[in-house]
Amino acid sequence: MSGIRMKEQIFDTIRHLDENRIVSDEELKELLTTQNEKAIDELLKRARNKALKQFGNKIFIRGLIEISNYCWNDCFYCGIRHGNEKVERYRLTREEILSCCEQGYQLGFRTFVMQSGEDSYWRGKRMEELVSTIRRKYPDCAITLSLGEMTKEMYQRLYDAGANRYLLRHETAEKSHYEKLHPKELSFEQRRQCLLNLREIGFQVGSGFMVGSPYQKLDYLIRDLRFLWELQPHMIGIGPFLSHKDTPFADKENGSLERTVRLIAILRLMFPKSLIPATTALGTIASDGRERGILAGANVVMPNLSPQKDRKKYMLYDNKIATGEEAAEGLERLKERIKAIGYEIITARGDFVS
Numbered sequence: 001m002s003g004i005r006m007k008e009q010i011f012d013t014i015r016h017l018d019e020n021r022i023v024s025d026e027e028l029k030e031l032l033t034t035q036n037e038k039a040i041d042e043l044l045k046r047a048r049n050k051a052l053k054q055f056g057n058k059i060f061i062r063g064l065i066e067i068s069n070y071c072w073n074d075c076f077y078c079g080i081r082h083g084n085e086k087v088e089r090y091r092l093t094r095e096e097i098l099s100c101c102e103q104g105y106q107l108g109f110r111t112f113v114m115q116s117g118e119d120s121y122w123r124g125k126r127m128e129e130l131v132s133t134i135r136r137k138y139p140d141c142a143i144t145l146s147l148g149e150m151t152k153e154m155y156q157r158l159y160d161a162g163a164n165r166y167l168l169r170h171e172t173a174e175k176s177h178y179e180k181l182h183p184k185e186l187s188f189e190q191r192r193q194c195l196l197n198l199r200e201i202g203f204q205v206g207s208g209f210m211v212g213s214p215y216q217k218l219d220y221l222i223r224d225l226r227f228l229w230e231l232q233p234h235m236i237g238i239g240p241f242l243s244h245k246d247t248p249f250a251d252k253e254n255g256s257l258e259r260t261v262r263l264i265a266i267l268r269l270m271f272p273k274s275l276i277p278a279t280t281a282l283g284t285i286a287s288d289g290r291e292r293g294i295l296a297g298a299n300v301v302m303p304n305l306s307p308q309k310d311r312k313k314y315m316l317y318d319n320k321i322a323t324g325e326e327a328a329e330g331l332e333r334l335k336e337r338i339k340a341i342g343y344e345i346i347t348a349r350g351d352f353v354s
């Protein structure tokens with residue numbers, strides 16, 4: 001095939017993805033690997049326009065509260081894995097969490113995301129009581145949880161207590177890859193089952209994966225996209241893998257900024273209505289990472305509301321940004337940065353609208 005013919009073809013593929021939301025595996029691979037700058041620009045531009053059409057130039061904000069860095073799991077990539085003895089462990093108290101919510105509410109946040117390692121403390125009855133307290137105090141806010149795997153009954157009780165959304169990345173849709181990233185106690189099937197359970201209960205569900213995690217292959221990324229297509233999650237979070245010095249993956253190469261941005265664009269075209277954050281990992285790998293995510297179709301940012309004193313302890317990877325615009329105190333600066341690229345932060349709850 002001549003160069004020109006090839007060139008035309010990739011533009012056709014991009015148009016097809018834009019119009020029909022789905023293209024073949026081979027075409028997805030081509031989109032992920034092409035070095036044709038014009039085609040990449042076209043992909044990002046179409047994704048940006050898709051988000052603009054759906055959401056206008058509005059970016060939703062979520063207040064992230066990292067409620068505990070205790071974790072009984074030992075995921076090879078994660079800085080707060082159980083086996084990392086260098087981590088200074090903390091749990092926020094009920095009062096601290098409620099005060100984060102109050103501060104967040106005053107700043108205009110209408111979604112609180114409570115995230116934690118898999119910790120027995122912030123689970124079960126204690127967590128249910130916290131959720132119902134927050135639900136009573138802030139009836140106009142969305143409560144998002146990101147607390148890892150649980151039984152369906154536990155998820156149901158948290159939902160009944162007033163939680164609306166749940167984030168649980170599938171991490172990788174290829175079983176053999178999942179097993180290279182996690183110890184044998186963790187199961188690929190169980191992870192998937194959790195996501196199905198959450199959806200069945202009625203949560204707005206968020207999933208996602210790391211880009212460039214060790215042993216990832218191009219084929220696996222295609223599988224990730226296909227898995228998400230089947231799941232049709234309301235929220236999709238992706239970020240580059242970033243190594244952490246005190247994990248078994250200390251020496252592994254970081255994921256790529258460009259590939260992450262390109263995947264955000266593909267996801268936006270596949271899932272026009274989904275809520276796609278410009279993640280902290282993206283903001284960590286490059287100082288303008290989150291802006292680049294937004295310009296490729298992301299429409300959510302999640303500033304950190306956790307107490308300053310504990311923020312450095314929630315280090316999933318080295319150099320995680322923890323003091324600047326990603327934090328609630330930096331909200332004004334974040335607003336400025338977002339304004340500088342033509343967007344505006346809004347405080348609406350920002351539920352998924354089908």
Ligand code: 5AD
Binds near residue numbers: 078168169209240
């Ligand atoms: N690099 C990038 N992302 C990571 N996560 C955990 N460890 C890392 C890392 N080293 C992501 C996982 C998890 C989410 C909370 O953070 O995808 O689901």
